[in-house]
Amino acid sequence: MAHKFFLLILLTSIPLSAHSQSSDVADKLYKTESTIKIDGLLDESTWKNALFTDKLYGEKDSIHYYDNTKVYFTYDAKNLYVAFKCKVKDPSLLPDKKFEKDDERIMGNKWVAFAIDTYNDGIAAYTFMVDAAGNQLDGSLNPTKYLTFSFSSNWTSAVQRKSDGYTVEMKIPLAQLPIRWNKDGVNMTMLMVRFDAQNGREIQYPFLSADRISKFQKVVLQGVDKTYPKNLSGVDISKRLAYKKSRIDLATLEGRGKGGDASVLDYEIFKKREIEGADQPRTFQYDLQPEIVSKVFRNTAYLKENFAGVDNFETFLERAQTGAFLVLQNDTVIYEKYFNFDTLLVSLGYSKKL
Numbered sequence: 001m002a003h004k005f006f007l008l009i010l011l012t013s014i015p016l017s018a019h020s021q022s023s024d025v026a027d028k029l030y031k032t033e034s035t036i037k038i039d040g041l042l043d044e045s046t047w048k049n050a051l052f053t054d055k056l057y058g059e060k061d062s063i064h065y066y067d068n069t070k071v072y073f074t075y076d077a078k079n080l081y082v083a084f085k086c087k088v089k090d091p092s093l094l095p096d097k098k099f100e101k102d103d104e105r106i107m108g109n110k111w112v113a114f115a116i117d118t119y120n121d122g123i124a125a126y127t128f129m130v131d132a133a134g135n136q137l138d139g140s141l142n143p144t145k146y147l148t149f150s151f152s153s154n155w156t157s158a159v160q161r162k163s164d165g166y167t168v169e170m171k172i173p174l175a176q177l178p179i180r181w182n183k184d185g186v187n188m189t190m191l192m193v194r195f196d197a198q199n200g201r202e203i204q205y206p207f208l209s210a211d212r213i214s215k216f217q218k219v220v221l222q223g224v225d226k227t228y229p230k231n232l233s234g235v236d237i238s239k240r241l242a243y244k245k246s247r248i249d250l251a252t253l254e255g256r257g258k259g260g261d262a263s264v265l266d267y268e269i270f271k272k273r274e275i276e277g278a279d280q281p282r283t284f285q286y287d288l289q290p291e292i293v294s295k296v297f298r299n300t301a302y303l304k305e306n307f308a309g310v311d312n313f314e315t316f317l318e319r320a321q322t323g324a325f326l327v328l329q330n331d332t333v334i335y336e337k338y339f340n341f342d343t344l345l346v347s348l349g350y351s352k353k354l
Contacts, residue, residue, distance in 0.1 A: 003283060019254055029074075029221070031222060032081070033173075036081055038170070041169075042083050042085070047083060050072040052071045053070075056071070056203035057205065057207035058201065064285070065207045066203050068086070069194050070084070071084055071192045073192075074223055075226050077225045078174055078225055080171075081171055082192075083167065084168045084192075084194065085167050085193060086168070087164050094133070095131060098134075099101055101135070101136045101246075102136070102260070103137070106131050106135045107135060110196070111130060112193065113191075114191075114193075115128075115213070116177075116188055117190075117214075118179045118188050120188055120189055121309035122212060122307050124141065124151075124319055124321075125191065126138070126141075126177055128170055128340070130170060132166045141213055143214070145212070148261055150240060150261055150321060151234050152240070153177075157169060172253075178233070179224070186220065188218075188220075189213070189216035190215070230316040233318055233319055240263075240265065241265045244259035244269060250269075284328065284333050286336075298313050321340060324339070325337050
């Protein structure tokens with residue numbers, strides 16, 4: 001099931017001009033040359049130079065901000081580093097129950113999240129969430145900020161409790177993320193979010209005037225290594241199948257739902273029976289015209305209005321975790337392409353060419 005970040009507002013805040021948000025951080029990204037120990041302490045000198053923002057906003061008010069959260073961001077050639085300092089009214093109410101990674105119950109706790117669109121195209125943002133008990137959850141935000149759980153990666157985080165709140169540190173390897181690499185600087189967009197459960201609100205930076213990941217804070221990272229993910233969706237399908245198999249318990253209804261979102265992988269997990277095909281199946285003619293189909297879709301209002309950064313239709317399909325895309329005109333197939341599943345198909349004994 002997909003989830004959405006619902007932004008709840010309580011307007012008790014401090015005035016600030018809405019026009020100062022972008023200038024707060026756009027020119028102040030700090031690249032570190034020092035080692036950062038992920039322990040939640042934030043005692044390295046690097047963090048003193050890496051303040052990203054101390055002003056988080058609600059859903060509809062770009063003038064007033066909340067000053068109970070500080071967010072830090074830095075990076076090196078191989079990793080992204082994110083830290084949060086969160087003040088709370090009553091630290092004794094902070095959660096301490098431990099969950100498995102990616103347990104959706106984490107979303108009911110006090111948590112912070114970092115979302116990054118590494119391709120700067122508004123199609124997907126990889127999201128890393130840590131709650132105040134140190135539990136991790138990651139997934140992918142789709143263009144309208146619904147959080148799905150097909151994306152999962154290995155990253156490091158730590159939490160420290162304080163007398164007035166808690167701190168969180170994250171280390172996210174770039175190698176696991178698809179990046180539109182450029183040696184002169186990589187364009188990305190980011191969103192920082194905190195769920196302040198004691199005040200019943202979700203706050204974020206930047207302020208979003210539209211519910212689209214294309215409106216995230218734009219940043220440029222210099223001197224990062226080129227990455228080589230298996231596909232542009234960031235999802236390793238073989239690992240995703242193994243993960244789903246490890247989580248699902250077929251004996252109960254609750255157990256059958258523990259593998260995350262339903263997908264085309266589920267036929268490898270759940271019981272099934274084959275249905276015989278027709279003796280004389282209908283066949284379609286083929287007259288593949290990928291250039292024409294791509295041009296038609298690129299010119300649709302939907303793509304033009306929401307994905308201005310997309311310059312290649314097939315890149316859009318792969319980034320959006322598409323499995324298969326076919327277009328039929330009358331009784332003729334004019335487009336047929338499969339994405340993201342080559343590794344899985346080979347591992348299951350199918351031909352890579354479909």
